[in-house]
Amino acid sequence: MPTPTHEFPNRDSVTTIREDGSKPFLHPADVRGRFATARRWSAYALIAFYLSLPWIQVNGYPAVFLDIADRRFHLFGITLAFQDLWLLFFVITGLGFSLFFITALLGRVWCGWACPHTVFLDHVFRRIERMIEGDAVQRRALEQAPLTASKFFKRILKHALYVLASAIITHLLLAYFVSLPEVWSMIHAAPGQHWSAFAFMFIATAVLYFNFAWFREQLCIVICPYGRIQSALVDDHSLVVGYDVKRGEPRGRPVRGAAASPEIAAKTGDCIDCTRCVQVCPTGIDIRQGLQMECVGCTACIDACDDVMTKLHRPRGLIRYDSQKAFSQQRTRWIRPRTVVYFFLLMVGASVATWALSTVKPANFGVTRMTGSPYILDDASVRNQFLVRIVNKRNSPATFSLKIDDAPAGLERIGFATDVVIGPLEELVQPLVLQQPRGAYTGPFHFEVRILGDGGKFKLERKVEFLGPEARLLRADEEEKRAKK
Structure with missing residues (x-):
């Protein structure tokens, strides 16, 4: 069975960086099996989900529309104004604790099954590569072959499709920020009319092309922080992709005929050292060397090993999803301090995020004091001047009325005498x-300014302070004026 042309992986160095610092280009072999099929269909569903969000309308807006120009952010029917962005802290915190909890239980299942980088790399760009250049053996042979017209044509076609796929992804990414109709109008207009958007699309397309055409697994190993912190999130009870050392060792090639006696078979494990698990690994590691930072949990090695075990009429599962404790013939504990703490933080984060989003109103309201003197004092009155700002976050006109509560008698209002639309x-x-x-x-005294919307269906309040001189000073001033008269 053919083996990869790059150095055999070991745990003393990162598998995708040679000793001289150069990067070997990996050509993982194709694999079929139950996990490969499940990942393929889940990836297609995720790709459809990622790319369809700008098309799906919820309350008159795309499901996810980050309208930076108008400072509005539409998330699945919830509209946030720029002043509401603090709420996203709780949403992001809840998602972070969710990832912590899932990782403590299931290892890097996110990386192997749902990460957009893995999904697009394995199920779009590597599909293009295999369609044009063939399987892993053919791709390695093509890489080492001299430049010919056939090789030149295949490389040009492959990279042209890479650029096209990167551009499509970039344009749909831009639609998250400006909407699909606006992207379509930009495409038909001259680049100079929307030079900033054109520059974004050009740079983002170039970055995506560089990543998926060359950088690839290095993003997971070198840049992504999640791969680095997973060692702090998982423990020996977490579910990971691993190799059953007790069953597989010592390794030995299968023998036939008279040599295949029970005595000889008993001296070797189930692993026949075919290196098939290494050949299919997208990061080039040898899973038999134990849990490693480079492993993204893609399960390709499981399907590859199961296929070999089936052909040898041996039980599958030599490489499988399991915990390090289970591989050591010990019991896996799913409920443990780590998972309890992460689950508690997950519940707290989810509860706070739910509460924060439930406080979102269809309008924003603010009252600020005008610049200059905090109050104006004349012969007849004490005056305070404010600016009231009301933001309608809905896609239909709304009517608002302004009320003042807790105000003393005699307080006069100028402005907002009637409802505003x-x-x-x-x-x-x-x-x-x-x-x-x-x-x-x-x-001085405090009072409350309220606006009522939708005929009183919702209200927003702001506490405001009416400023002025101290009453005793004002009375002293009036007495002094009377004395002068």
């Missing part, structure tokens, strides 16, 4: 002047 995704900034007669003024 704000158009879809628009905002209104309007002054609000409050004044109180000098005779009724008793000193």
